[in-house]
Amino acid sequence: MALILSLDQGTSSSRSVIFDEQGRILASAQIEIRQHYPQPGWVEHDPLELWASQRDTAHAAMAQLHAKGHDLRELRGIGITNQRETTVLWRRDTGLPVARAIVWQDRRAEAQCAQWREQGLSDMVRDKTGLVIDAYFSGSKLQWLLNHVDGAREAAQRGELAFGTVDSWLLWNLTGGRVHATDVSNASRTMLFNIHTNQWDEDLLKLMDIPHSVLPAVHASSHLFGEAAASVWDNTSSGSALPQLPTLPVGGIAGDQQAALFGQAGFEAGLAKNTYGTGCFMLMHTGAEVRKSANGLLSTAAAQLPGQRAYALEGSVFIGGAVVQWLRDGLQAIRAASEVQSLAESVPDAGGVMFVPAFTGLGAPYWNTDARGAIVGLTRGSTVAHIARAALESIAFQSAALLQAMSRDAVAAGGRPVSELRVDGGACVNNLLMQFQADLLGIPVVRPEVVETTALGAAYLAGLATGVYADTTTIARLWRAERTFYPTLPRERADELMADWARAVRQTCAN
DSSP states (O other): OOEEEEEEEOSSEEEEEEEETTSOEEEEEEEEOOOBOSSTTOOEEOHHHHHHHHHHHHHHHHHHHHHTTOOGGGEEEEEEEEOSSOEEEEETTTOOBSSOEEOTTOOTTHHHHHHHHHTTOHHHHHHHHSOOSOTTSHHHHHHHHHHHSTTHHHHHHTTOEEEEEHHHHHHHHHTTTOOOEEEHHHHTTTTSEETTTTEEOHHHHHHHTOOGGGOOEEEOSEEEEEEEOGGGGSSOSSOOOOTTOOOEEEEEEEEHHHHHHHHTTOOSTTOEEEEESSSEEEEEEEETSOOOOSSSOEEEEOOOOTTOOOEEEEEEESSSTHHHHHHHHTSOOOSSGGGHHHHHHTSSSOTTOEEEOOBTBBOTTTOBTTOOOEEEOOOTTOOHHHHHHHHHHHHHHHHHHHHHHHHHHHHHTTOOOOOOEEEESGGGGOHHHHHHHHHHHTSOEEEESOOOHHHHHHHHHHHHHTTSOSOHHHHHTTOOEEEEEOOOSOHHHHHHHHHHHHHHHHHHHHO
């Protein structure tokens, strides 16, 4: 039996999952990581904690596998998937970070981004990278580190520093500092990478004053990046040794959302997936050519195989499942996130209440950083249950707006509207939310048997590079639906609800 170890380094935790060649989970482990908020709008991680937590979960998953009677020599390779845009800068000689990692949510570079927008550079950046100018992306974060960490710019110019998104940082540590590389999907989220040429862009490097020497090599997402020696797992918190552990090739790397699309067998133009997590991230495969959006979406590199181009349109909802956390921690309407469905189901509908959770502005397709959260439509009869239902429905409304934008872009490019939505992520297990999503969209919403599609996608990429899978056709046969939610709401009513949502968004933006 051929097994793959998938390392899934996320914003709130590090996880390791071991899959068999049928895509079934055999072992897994997870460790939460600390968030650091040194100033308002700043979000940081300790890179050493990211690596240690990921190493320890991998060790724990392999120990589980061994305890179940598996020979660890069945492991064929490692796949990596990661929180995107989060920026790490470290010394090449010691392997130590020069500062904490700047997380994708961090807004400290917004003033610089605003200056670039005022200089009229938005079209140039969009044409080259597929992205809008925003502090969300890695390039401005890297520039900030070079400008504000003592001696960093001078050390970078001497070739002494290495930059990477979290995948590059993990790969560096896995290979003992021998490999400094990334894949096209992560590179495409830096605002430094030309997605048409698949190369770092000299004009953008000059704009941000970033020396080429700090950048990682860029490869296809399925590629033999390097080898993780067995000694990597020795220095773990458990202290227990693993027997017969082989040297494992790292054969796959992809940013979390592109990995999820790959794990959903999204290999062809027109297939779309939505990941319901802290935020929501919807990607639609657009084929081998970059498609520009006229509806507020980003163009990005999908996970790519050697010698093949693949692209996607992407929309990001900043506050998805996080609205349930707010109900629990802010409003204290529930004691645990698992209670939200029963509270929402205690009323037949939201009673005209609309909740726009623009706690940190609105992402695609609105791109309004000044918007703030609002609850509208309250009456004397509104209860906390109506607010809870409106909060849950807000996840579906925001996602529906994204899919409608994607369908308009697809039709404009001569294609067809999206005909089904594949879903994954923690919140997709909420049946009420998934049914409402199908009702708003008017198309089937399909939940797979394995909802851990981010880790699964990384495993598939590694499996292709190491010979476990012959091609994507083989992988596509492994995808299995657990449940399909079919729309039951009349289209006229769904259209009315979407119009009510649009009015609520306008009110929020007007504030």
